[in-house]
Amino acid sequence: MMCGLEIHVQLETESKLFCECKTNYKEAPANTNICPICLNQPGAKPYPTNEKAIKNALMISLMLNCKIEQNQAYFMRKHYDYPDLSSGYQRTSIPIGYEGELNGIRIREIHMEEDPGQYKPDRGTVDFNRSGIPLIEIVTEPDIKSPEEARNFLKELIRVLQYSKGARGEGTMRADVNVSINGGNRVEMKNINSIKGAFKALKFEVVRQKNLTKRGIEIKQETRAYLETQMITVSMRDKENADDYRFIPDPDLPPMQISDKQINDIIEIMPETPYNKAKRFEKQYGIDKESAKVLTSEIDLADTYENVVKEISPEFAALWMKDELKRVLTYNKIDLVESEITSQDLIELFNLLENKKITTKAGQRIIEKMPNEEKTPKVLAEELGLIGVVEEDGIVKAAKQAIDENPKAVEDYNNGQKNSINFLMGQVMRLTRGKADPGETVKILNDLLK
Numbered sequence: 001m002m003c004g005l006e007i008h009v010q011l012e013t014e015s016k017l018f019c020e021c022k023t024n025y026k027e028a029p030a031n032t033n034i035c036p037i038c039l040n041q042p043g044a045k046p047y048p049t050n051e052k053a054i055k056n057a058l059m060i061s062l063m064l065n066c067k068i069e070q071n072q073a074y075f076m077r078k079h080y081d082y083p084d085l086s087s088g089y090q091r092t093s094i095p096i097g098y099e100g101e102l103n104g105i106r107i108r109e110i111h112m113e114e115d116p117g118q119y120k121p122d123r124g125t126v127d128f129n130r131s132g133i134p135l136i137e138i139v140t141e142p143d144i145k146s147p148e149e150a151r152n153f154l155k156e157l158i159r160v161l162q163y164s165k166g167a168r169g170e171g172t173m174r175a176d177v178n179v180s181i182n183g184g185n186r187v188e189m190k191n192i193n194s195i196k197g198a199f200k201a202l203k204f205e206v207v208r209q210k211n212l213t214k215r216g217i218e219i220k221q222e223t224r225a226y227l228e229t230q231m232i233t234v235s236m237r238d239k240e241n242a243d244d245y246r247f248i249p250d251p252d253l254p255p256m257q258i259s260d261k262q263i264n265d266i267i268e269i270m271p272e273t274p275y276n277k278a279k280r281f282e283k284q285y286g287i288d289k290e291s292a293k294v295l296t297s298e299i300d301l302a303d304t305y306e307n308v309v310k311e312i313s314p315e316f317a318a319l320w321m322k323d324e325l326k327r328v329l330t331y332n333k334i335d336l337v338e339s340e341i342t343s344q345d346l347i348e349l350f351n352l353l354e355n356k357k358i359t360t361k362a363g364q365r366i367i368e369k370m371p372n373e374e375k376t377p378k379v380l381a382e383e384l385g386l387i388g389v390v391e392e393d394g395i396v397k398a399a400k401q402a403i404d405e406n407p408k409a410v411e412d413y414n415n416g417q418k419n420s421i422n423f424l425m426g427q428v429m430r431l432t433r434g435k436a437d438p439g440e441t442v443k444i445l446n447d448l449l450k
């Protein structure tokens with residue numbers, strides 16, 4: 001399989017690319033964030049290109065290791081007829097960044113575009129609030145060899161975009177996926193709007209092309225639509241050529257000049273990429289590769305970790321944040337920001353654990369209660385009666401009692417049913433009200449049973 005991606009994402013700006021209309025198109029009533037410029041009414045001239053949009057596009061290009069077109073990054077008019085495009089052309093820049101790389105996949109180019117409006121064919125209405133919102137299109141070389149690789153690349157790309165704070169992330173993503181097998185004709189799938197969608201569309205399309213090839217049918221070069229609900233692709237139209245778009249330079253916009261200073265200023269404030277951050281975490285905090293990867297999977301998680309390790313041992317914090325915190329967030333289907341769990345909360349909890357004021361088991365119970373909870377971990381621990389750890393003597397005593405009271409479990413254990421120790425362990429936990437350390441308890445039970 002050979003696959004290349006064209007990924008559109010909206011840039012994070014207050015106003016549109018060539019006018020002062022706001023970009024909060026989702027909240028605003030239909031056709032209220034509009035003006036003669038973004039409706040392309042006759043005689044309306046664009047303002048100079050939004051500087052924030054240029055800056056964001058440059059930063060993303062640099063974070064994706066691209067070279068920058070400094071001398072004549074101009075806008076072209078790309079012509080096509082569709083109800084979402086009032087002018088009949090879309091302004092699209094020549095590549096601003098080119099020859100980049102991410103995850104071993106080469107990036108051919110990154111250019112800026114204006115978003116068209118939103119046409120709803122079933123109702124026959126168009127909402128132009130979105131018209132003129134700045135986009136970037138990121139185009140890869142056809143280096144992707146499997147649906148899994150496409151998924152990994154997109155995940156990493158979304159992470160970089162989040163880190164850059166210059167783009168709006170997966171929620172605004174639209175990807176076109178080009179795929180061919182065994183050097184056959186290339187099929188383009190349009191308007192896939194999630195990582196999962198891209199993965200499933202590719203899986204389907206590869207099977208479809210393989211089946212056609214097996215039956216000796218040549219694969220047609222065409223554009224297909226991916227139908228999310230049915231998880232299939234259907235033919236849309238035969239592929240148009242670049243000629244069909246009748247590209248011409250936009251005479252209303254001067255070419256953008258990008259100075260060395262502009263680039264250096266961006267490099268100065270550019271966030272570390274997730275990849276580099278993970279590398280640094282491994283080295284600086286002495287944690288393993290897997291932990292570093294998980295902890296840098298969200299910028300907020302990474303920032304929080306760096307706050308926490310000012311007071312907590314890095315390995316201990318990594319273990320708890322990677323396993324327990326992540327588990328709780330995944331279970332609740334929220335990210336760290338939505339959970340309202342702060343660095344301070346985690347420091348308080350980890351202090352209780354590190355100073356053996358509570359057991360691991362108690363810590364797990366507390367962290368489960370922490371999302372969107374106003375009480376601090378310490379207050380939670382007190383309210384739940386979890387403060388205090390039973391010392392070894394206490395565990396031995398409870399273990400002996402559990403063994404005495406449950407001869408059947410002991411017999412099962414002696415007959416080779418080793419997992420009956422879990423039952424005895426539950427009894428010890430009950431007797432110590434969850435304040436015995438599980439690791440120690442298992443050891444003591446094993447010794448006593450022997």
Ligand SMILES: [Zn+2]
Binds near residue numbers: 019036037
């Ligand atoms: Zn406008």
